[in-house]
Amino acid sequence: MYSEFDLIRHYFIRPTTGTVLGIGDDAALIAAAGESELAISTDTLVAGKHFLADTDPRSLGYKSLAVNLSDMAAMGAKPRWALLSLTLPNHLAQENTAWLSAFSEGFFELAQQHQVDLIGGDTTCGPLNICIQIIGEVPKKKALRRSGAKPGDDIWISGFLGDAALVLAHQQQRQVLETSEVTQCLPALYTPKARVELGQRLIGLAHSAIDISDGLMADLGHILEYSQVSATIQMNAIACSTVMQKYLPQPWAIRCLLAGGDDYELCFTAPPENRKEIDMLSHELSISLTRIGKIGPGKDLIVKDRQGKPIIMESKGYDHFHS
Ligand code: ADP
Numbered sequence: 001m002y003s004e005f006d007l008i009r010h011y012f013i014r015p016t017t018g019t020v021l022g023i024g025d026d027a028a029l030i031a032a033a034g035e036s037e038l039a040i041s042t043d044t045l046v047a048g049k050h051f052l053a054d055t056d057p058r059s060l061g062y063k064s065l066a067v068n069l070s071d072m073a074a075m076g077a078k079p080r081w082a083l084l085s086l087t088l089p090n091h092l093a094q095e096n097t098a099w100l101s102a103f104s105e106g107f108f109e110l111a112q113q114h115q116v117d118l119i120g121g122d123t124t125c126g127p128l129n130i131c132i133q134i135i136g137e138v139p140k141k142k143a144l145r146r147s148g149a150k151p152g153d154d155i156w157i158s159g160f161l162g163d164a165a166l167v168l169a170h171q172q173q174r175q176v177l178e179t180s181e182v183t184q185c186l187p188a189l190y191t192p193k194a195r196v197e198l199g200q201r202l203i204g205l206a207h208s209a210i211d212i213s214d215g216l217m218a219d220l221g222h223i224l225e226y227s228q229v230s231a232t233i234q235m236n237a238i239a240c241s242t243v244m245q246k247y248l249p250q251p252w253a254i255r256c257l258l259a260g261g262d263d264y265e266l267c268f269t270a271p272p273e274n275r276k277e278i279d280m281l282s283h284e285l286s287i288s289l290t291r292i293g294k295i296g297p298g299k300d301l302i303v304k305d306r307q308g309k310p311i312i313m314e315s316k317g318y319d320h321f322h323s
């Protein structure tokens, strides 16, 4: 069976005309009037697949926009407009349902924070499915791409990785976390912080960027593939919460950290001469920015444990058709 990405490659990648950047990155780019390009992307959340059917609707409204803002952040784009296509089961679409009030409140809370206008969408009846299209602006020829990494670059991540996957493992009864640990990790799963301002500020500092939605190894893997480079990262350099630290190096926690996904942090590469400026940016935005490894020639992704031994993972991240 095709992997998600082979399927896209085989059936949907075709030569484009009049497009600055087509399929393959966190967003497509098209030319706009003046000094900017438009960055356009879409993401779908499916009940039972991306979220549990009884998820708090306010968080769902928030998160469905956050995951789209995260793709804008990965391009260095300023999000401006959104379209919302909602497929709703009958019982949620009745007039004045609390579900729709809470969902729209969560959505608009985040939209207002980022001054994103909802400009359209579609509403249909069926199994719950939320699809958002997002449009942003980025200065001409300056967008951060997956393809810009160069040997010698440092590899950086924003924030902490793995907490969303930890708490999901608990919710799915694969692991048991303490109640206080669940409380600590839940915001990572339900109200991820899209690093929108960080993305824009990395223009001119970073050579490449991606947002971590499917897991660090899978998403860094996309940078390597599109940039034709290799990477070596140190697992113990990856910033993580005290909850994650407690469970490392148990194999299930390592999987959450390296391949869990749903992090919506940025992974980017930058030349070593920009270290000081990136550290200053981290301080200014109060976002942890951590160097986790180096880009090299070749094409492999090597993750080393505390003893310097390579970690072998059977799955590098989330694939809709193989997870
Ligand atoms: P992301 O995780 O950043 O949302 P994906 O990994 O989902 O990106 O998708 C990889 C690339 O493939 C993106 O550029 C996306 O726009 C494109 N893509 C995904 N599905 C399709 C499709 N059915 N048709 C065309 N392009 C697609």
Ligand code: MG
Pocket (backbone or CB within 6 Å): 026, 070, 071, 074, 210, 211, 212, 213
């Ligand atoms: Mg993305």
